[in-house]
Amino acid sequence: MPETYDDIQGTYVYDGRMARRGYALSKMAMSLAKKENREAFVRDEDAYIDRYGLTPEQRAAVKARDYAKMIALGGNIYYVFKLTALKAGMKMSELGASQAGLPHEAFLEKIRKEIV
């Protein structure tokens, strides 16, 4: 019997459902692991995104750098993380804070306090 895990709150286990929903988005994000693609993205973001067939919702989330939304729409965290490298670079904990909608320091304080 396959395991079920939908009862784990606030978690998007990257299974077949998520991969099917978000493959185009993950593939676009993964493409940024190549320098020439990063340069093309920075040169013309709209044209670059067009190549990958994202849904309008996914496209809007990428344009807004709304990471929480990208995850909910099927982006895998490790691939989506590459979008943060396009500017000065974001730490993983800053990506966490961005998803939580908190300033970085407040987010770090929260996760320290909530360690179980």
Add this chain to the structure above:
Amino acid sequence: MARVIGGIGTSHIPQVGVAFDRKLQETPEWKPFFDGYVPAQQWLERTRPDVAIVIYNDHGADLFIDKMPTFAVGVADAYPPGDEGWGPRPLPDAQGDPDLSWHIVESLVESEFDPMIAQELAVDHGFLVPMNLLWPNEWPVRVVPIAINVIQHPVPTAARCWKLGKALRAAIDAYPKDEKVVVIGTGGMSHQLHGERVGFLSRTFDNYFLDKLESDPQELTRITRRDYMDRAGAEAVELIMWLAMRGALDARVRRVHRFYMTPVSLSSAGLIVLEN
């Protein structure tokens, strides 16, 4: 004959690679973390393994979900640092051991494990951060990278990874060359990087895992992937890679060193050195 001298479990937190490249090891923020690895480095200097088998996962440097192997074994002469989106890190290629790699592949298939065979493989922080932490200067070992899919579910069960470790051990025991081998399992410990639950950490689970890894690892093989994710955070399912390492060791081992810190970046950091 080749023999397994011991195993190491360690996290592979990407921000550690950034700190390493920026030479921040002695800063107040990072010193307590990097100091935790000194006893492991000393053990490696004392025991001098010839080969490190590094069990890790790729996070989008060279493998992708377009075709994701559950298990992959590198058989290359060398493994370059991959580009994860920030450009390749300024590190040398890790030197491979194709003779041993091919022997392992052949032996695994005889044991009914069927890995993807990788003639070319760029490695990412999952592999490189443990190498930096264990050998901060030059890498005096040849390596055999073994990648496990922990990204695209269904990922293998903990029990399957344990059995992979057993098969790996049988392969090394049957290798005719006189080599000392250390097996390194990477990833974890508790962390969740995504979703509303982002930032979840569990000191309780991590310490339980470290205790059992040493004394009763089979108990850890009975934990479901769901429960790893529930008890330690979704991305903590990486800990199944430590069980592949532990499966390659003797039933009874001597603990040389153990270190734990949370949080480091967005994860809990753990290290354990076990000697056969």
